[in-house]
Amino acid sequence: MRHLLFSALAVSLALALPAQGRAAGFAACVDGLKRAAGKAGIRQSVVREALGIAEPDARVLRLSTVQPERRIPIWDYLAFVVDDQRVREGKAAMRKHGATLRRAEKRYGVNRHVIAAIWGVETDYGKTAGRNFLPHALATLTCRGGRREAFWRRELLAALRIVNARDLPLAKLYGSWAGAFGQTQFMPTTYRRLAVDFDGDGRKDLVSSVPDALGSAANYLRRAGWRTGQPRLIEVRVPGGYRGPEGRKRKAALDSWASRGLERTDGRRLGGKLRAGLLRPAGPDGPAFLTFRNFDALYAYNHAETYALAVAHLADRLAGRGPFRAAWPTDDPGLSRLERRRLQELLIAGGYDPGEPDGKIGPKSRAAIREAEKNLGLPVTGRAARRLYRALGGR
Numbered sequence: 001m002r003h004l005l006f007s008a009l010a011v012s013l014a015l016a017l018p019a020q021g022r023a024a025g026f027a028a029c030v031d032g033l034k035r036a037a038g039k040a041g042i043r044q045s046v047v048r049e050a051l052g053i054a055e056p057d058a059r060v061l062r063l064s065t066v067q068p069e070r071r072i073p074i075w076d077y078l079a080f081v082v083d084d085q086r087v088r089e090g091k092a093a094m095r096k097h098g099a100t101l102r103r104a105e106k107r108y109g110v111n112r113h114v115i116a117a118i119w120g121v122e123t124d125y126g127k128t129a130g131r132n133f134l135p136h137a138l139a140t141l142t143c144r145g146g147r148r149e150a151f152w153r154r155e156l157l158a159a160l161r162i163v164n165a166r167d168l169p170l171a172k173l174y175g176s177w178a179g180a181f182g183q184t185q186f187m188p189t190t191y192r193r194l195a196v197d198f199d200g201d202g203r204k205d206l207v208s209s210v211p212d213a214l215g216s217a218a219n220y221l222r223r224a225g226w227r228t229g230q231p232r233l234i235e236v237r238v239p240g241g242y243r244g245p246e247g248r249k250r251k252a253a254l255d256s257w258a259s260r261g262l263e264r265t266d267g268r269r270l271g272g273k274l275r276a277g278l279l280r281p282a283g284p285d286g287p288a289f290l291t292f293r294n295f296d297a298l299y300a301y302n303h304a305e306t307y308a309l310a311v312a313h314l315a316d317r318l319a320g321r322g323p324f325r326a327a328w329p330t331d332d333p334g335l336s337r338l339e340r341r342r343l344q345e346l347l348i349a350g351g352y353d354p355g356e357p358d359g360k361i362g363p364k365s366r367a368a369i370r371e372a373e374k375n376l377g378l379p380v381t382g383r384a385a386r387r388l389y390r391a392l393g394g395r
C-alpha cells in the first residue's frame, strides 16, 4: 500500500527557509509529536528512541516530491512486475510456504495464489520491504507542513503504538518513504486494524514472520469484500466498434455481456448472473477484461487498476495459466527485470552512463536510453524497451 501525490508546494516553501530556521522549526514540531505520543500512552523510552532526531529526512523529502517523468505504459509496467522470474520465484515461495498459504486460504477464504501474488508484487516475496526508518520518515512528512499533516501524524502515532504493544521492536520499523512496511506493505493504521498473529507466537510481526504477513494480507482482502470462489478477472474479446458501457465500476451480469457480443478468450462459454465491469487498460486495441468484485478488493489494497491487474495476472500465472492472449498495442514491448539490467549493461558497454546496472530505470538510465536511441536513429522514447535492447545486441 503506497500513498502518492502530495503537494510539492509545502516542501519547496520549507526548503526556502534558511537552514537554521528550518532545523529549529523541525525540532519544535518533533517536540510536539513527542508530547502527543506521551499523551497517547507510548512509553517514554520508545518516544525518546524513535523521535531523537534533529533534522528532516532528506531522502524522504526528495522522494515525496519527485514527479514521475510520465506515466509508464501499462505494457512496460506488466513486463517487469509480472516477469518470468517473479513467476518462477513465486512458485518456489508457494512450495516453501504451502502449509501457511493453504491455512490462510481456508481461514480467510482468499485464494492462495492471490495471497502469494500480493506478496510478490509488494515486496518481491519479502526481499524488498523498504529501507526508510518509519518514525523519521513520518515525522518528516508531518513536520514539513502541508494539507496532509494530520494523516501523517496519525500514521506516526500508530507506528509507535505497534512498538508500544510489543508487536515489533523499533529496529524493525523500516519501510517505504510513505510509511508502508512489512512483507505485505501495510500502513501503520491498517496494521493496527487488520494485522493478525498467524503463527501464534503472540505478536503481530509482518516484518519477519511470513505467516503473519500472508495471513494479514488475506485478512485485508476478506475485509475489502473478497468473495470466496469467485473470479478476479477473465480476458475477453470485444466485438469491433463496441460502444457500450466500460469501466471497472459499470458492472453488468455476464449474460448481458454475452448478449453484447463479448466472448472469453479461453474458449469457454461466457454467461451467468455474476456481475463484472469491462476494463480495457490500453483502449480498444489492447487486451480486454471483465473484472469482478474480487478485482475491486485487489484495487482496495493499492488504489490503481494497473496494480490490481498485475496482482490478478501474477496470481493466474502462479496458478499455471499463460500470458494474456491479446497483444498490447505497441511494436516496442517492455522488458523483464533481467532484460532491464542487461540493457543497462549493454548501454555501459556502448559507452553510455545509465548508472548502476540494477534493473531500475531512473532518470540517469532514461537519459542514457534517449541518447542511445538518438545515436542509433531510433524513435526517442526514454523507455527500457525491446527495440533498443535488440539494436544494442540484446536477445
Ligand code: CA
Pocket: 196, 197, 198, 199, 200, 201, 202, 203, 204, 205, 209, 212
Ligand atoms: Ca506472530
